[in-house]
Amino acid sequence: MYEDGWIPTICYQCKAECAILARVENGVVKEVKGNPQGRDKACVKGMAGITSLYSSERLKFPMKRVGERGSGKFERISWEEAMGIMEKKLTELHERGEAHKFTYSMFPHSVTDPKWRFVNAAGGFISTGLPHCDSGKIMAMMHTFGCFPNHHIAPMYHTVPKGGLMILSGRHPFGCLDDAAVPKYILDAKERGAKLIVIDPIFRPEAAKADWWIPIKPGGDASLFLGVCHYLLTNDLYDKEFCDKWVREGDMDNLMAYIQDKTPEAMSKICDVPAADIIKLAKMAAEAPSACIDAFKSIMYGNAMDWGHAWCLFLVITGNLDNPGGQPLPEIAPMAPVEPVPPAPDVTELGYHRSGNNREKFDNYNFFLQPTWYAAQAIKDGTLKVFFASECNPALSEMGSGEWRKAVTMKDDNDDYMLELLVVTEIMPSETMKWADLVLPDQTNFERWELLYMPWWYNFGHCAALCQPVVEPIGEARHANRVFIELGQRMFPEYFAFKDDVEYYDIELSGVDMSVKELQENGGIWSPGAVGFRKYEDKGKFDTPSGKIELEWQMYKDIGQDWPSPELPQEYRRGEKDFPFILVNFRTIFLNNTGAWSQNNAQLRDPVSGLDANPCLLNPIDAKKLGVADGDTVTMESSTGSVEIPVMLTERIIPGCAGIIHGFGQTVGKVASRGSWVNDNELIADAGSTLDEQDLRGGEAHVSTRVKIYK
Numbered sequence: 169m170y171e172d173g174w175i176p177t178i179c180y181q182c183k184a185e186c187a188i189l190a191r192v193e194n195g196v197v198k199e200v201k202g203n204p205q206g207r208d209k210a211c212v213k214g215m216a217g218i219t220s221l222y223s224s225e226r227l228k229f230p231m232k233r234v235g236e237r238g239s240g241k242f243e244r245i246s247w248e249e250a251m252g253i254m255e256k257k258l259t260e261l262h263e264r265g266e267a268h269k270f271t272y273s274m275f276p277h278s279v280t281d282p283k284w285r286f287v288n289a290a291g292g293f294i295s296t297g298l299p300h301c302d303s304g305k306i307m308a309m310m311h312t313f314g315c316f317p318n319h320h321i322a323p324m325y326h327t328v329p330k331g332g333l334m335i336l337s338g339r340h341p342f343g344c345l346d347d348a349a350v351p352k353y354i355l356d357a358k359e360r361g362a363k364l365i366v367i368d369p370i371f372r373p374e375a376a377k378a379d380w381w382i383p384i385k386p387g388g389d390a391s392l393f394l395g396v397c398h399y400l401l402t403n404d405l406y407d408k409e410f411c412d413k414w415v416r417e418g419d420m421d422n423l424m425a426y427i428q429d430k431t432p433e434a435m436s437k438i439c440d441v442p443a444a445d446i447i448k449l450a451k452m453a454a455e456a457p458s459a460c461i462d463a464f465k466s467i468m469y470g471n472a473m474d475w476g477h478a479w480c481l482f483l484v485i486t487g488n489l490d491n492p493g494g495q496p497l498p499e500i501a502p503m504a505p506v507e508p509v510p511p512a513p514d515v516t517e518l519g520y521h522r523s524g525n526n527r528e529k530f531d532n533y534n535f536f537l538q539p540t541w542y543a544a545q546a547i548k549d550g551t552l553k554v555f556f557a558s559e560c561n562p563a564l565s566e567m568g569s570g571e572w573r574k575a576v577t578m579k580d581d582n583d584d585y586m587l588e589l590l591v592v593t594e595i596m597p598s599e600t601m602k603w604a605d606l607v608l609p610d611q612t613n614f615e616r617w618e619l620l621y622m623p624w625w626y627n628f629g630h631c632a633a634l635c636q637p638v639v640e641p642i643g644e645a646r647h648a649n650r651v652f653i654e655l656g657q658r659m660f661p662e663y664f665a666f667k668d669d670v671e672y673y674d675i676e677l678s679g680v681d682m683s684v685k686e687l688q689e690n691g692g693i694w695s696p697g698a699v700g701f702r703k704y705e706d707k708g709k710f711d712t713p714s715g716k717i718e719l720e721w722q723m724y725k726d727i728g729q730d731w732p733s734p735e736l737p738q739e740y741r742r743g744e745k746d747f748p749f750i751l752v753n754f755r756t757i758f759l760n761n762t763g764a765w766s767q768n769n770a771q772l773r774d775p776v777s778g779l780d781a782n783p784c785l786l787n788p789i790d791a792k793k794l795g796v797a798d799g800d801t802v803t804m805e806s807s808t809g810s811v812e813i814p815v816m817l818t819e820r821i822i823p824g825c826a827g828i829i830h831g832f833g834q835t836v837g838k839v840a841s842r843g844s845w846v847n848d849n850e851l852i853a854d855a856g857s858t859l860d861e862q863d864l865r866g867g868e869a870h871v872s873t874r875v876k877i878y879k
């Protein structure tokens with residue numbers, strides 16, 4: 169059944185999901201490289217996917233818990249028994265009128281991901297399978313331009329013209345979790361004469377390649393860009409023609425009034441970037457033929473919506489929407505729906521996470537994927553009873569992970585777990601699996617079928633690609649999509665009236681006159697070709713209520729959020745005396761961070777070929793004050809928890825910040841549990857516990873906390 173040779177499929181060592189070719193020899197994957205019909209790139213993590221596939225720690229059979237939750241004791245069971253356990257519990261929940269107390273934490277691979285379909289049919293919620301990175305940006309763009317941005321993939325770097333500005337703000341495309349082609353596109357654009365500006369408290373590989381590194385206080389991005397906007401607007405350096413034509417009547421006047429006191433000098437005091445540099449950046453943006461911003465970490469602070477809003481203001485007044493080198497507006501592949509489509513839950517009515525005091529205000533900040541990180545609070549409230557997880561690791565990789573672990577072991581007066589069923593699908597042992605009642609062995613990308621078209625993701629916004637099995641699956645591993653199609657056929661046959669996953673993808677592909685077989689023959693990729701620029705000109709409008717760009721968010725007026733606040737997130741403004749350092753966590757090319765499989769990859773966690781340490785980066789100026797030497801082990805403590813960690817002194821981090829890598833600290837798995845490397849999420853508060861504040865900023869304090877450091 170499986171052929172030898174270079175077979176097209178998709179990488180899944182991180183969620184960028186690059187199109188790759190796998191070289192198969194005698195039924196064994198030997199090598200991986202980028203698919204030239206895609207973007208022709210694979211990164212070091214992608215190549216190490218083979219190590220995951222053949223790891224001796226692959227989970228091969230379904231298992232159920234035999235000890236207490238968290239004891240990690242399991243026994244092998246059959247697939248039939250595993251399916252029966254899930255069916256019984258979900259049926260019980262439904263009969264109790266509590267179907268909505270079920271959530272599935274996952275990373276959906278398309279808007280019609282079969283797992284998501286199952287959740288809707290079951291009356292539950294999908295929640296994001298990873299810390300909900302940049303919904304602040306998504307919501308900001310939806311409010312301002314009326315469209316769902318192509319998520320992480322801000323600019324199309326291959327379109328940046330000579331002299332165009334590429335601004336990375338807390339974004340590490342050379343580091344991790346990215347389309348492997350992006351670094352090359354950025355460097356190619358530089359070769360053409362584009363300028364790379366990196367705004368970051370840590371000097372990382374992007375900064376080393378930049379024309380200009382701007383060190384900034386974490387959380388200061390909104391104030392920096394408001395200062396830039398002030399200069400552009402008050403010096404008549406903005407794109408007046410664009411704004412006159414496309415911005416809603418009255419918004420520019422109101423923006424002018426609002427921006428008056430956001431001078432570069434005033435904003436400099438917040439973000440610690442000199443006023444002269446704010447003015448320099450504004451002048452560069454005014455002179456450049458294009459400017460784009462790409463941000464990631466900086467949109468995960470507790471002022472995400474403010475930063476997203478300021479970012480949108482900058483794009484609009486510089487006229488950088490859907491132009492070469494600017495912010496692309498999406499075009500979604502027209503896949504066919506698989507009828508009948510199960511209805512989605514009413515999140516406003518049923519949302520389990522909306523338990524803060526400011527619930528009504530928070531309802532303004534709605535999002536169709538519910539953030540997993542309220543799960544701990546929802547379990548305690550009794551509003552979450554069944555939790556399924558795929559391709560995510562909440563016991564380790566979400567903020568307040570300790571709170572999550574505590575919540576899943578809480579019991580009621582009858583000595584029953586408050587969370588009644590916890591199911592995890594996994595490729596290799598993970599921290600979250602340790603707490604599960606049921607562990608289902610999943611397949612790697614070399615063993616499974618999957619259709620990828622994701623309007624919100626790097627690679628497949630405008631096209632679709634096929635992940636296909638290139639070798640026999642290991643043991644009894646089954647892909648989660650197939651499992652939940654089968655469970656759907658048992659429980660909700662009206663919504664699962666198709667044979668299997670391949671037939672499901674065939675129906676979807678009929679929307680573009682394709683089939684799985686044809687896609688295979690086509691090298692695994694479907695693309696409509698170029699989608700063009702300035703699509704709003706053809707349409708004659710934006711998809712906002714007014715048909716124009718809406719700079720002022722009138723729906724937020726009553727909570728004082730109609731314009732962005734320049735202030736730092738609350739998490740950085742309080743407790744400065746007791747916790748003088750801002751924690752900055754970051755990513756590396758060697759870890760996917762959220763998915764357990766790459767944490768446990770021997771090739772990536774190796775001092776020679778990968779990375780096997782995450783010391784705390786500290787500026788020598790701070791170290792001197794603390795009396796700490798390079799290599800010393802220190803205690804790092806926040807209001808939430810504390811960890812022991814060695815320090816590495818470097819001038820690459822600005823004074824006042826402490827940097828550690830996100831994604832370490834697993835206690836299970838031969839490779840992942842090696843060493844004493846710490847989990848940053850032990851220090852960060854569970855987001856649900858600070859919901860009241862986040863209600864008001866509409867933000868997401870994924871990574872925001874202050875710490876103290878002592879020997």
Ligand code: SF4
Nearest residue numbers: 179182185186211214
């Ligand atoms: S960027 Fe991610 S998906 Fe792409 S090759 Fe690297 S690990 Fe694979």
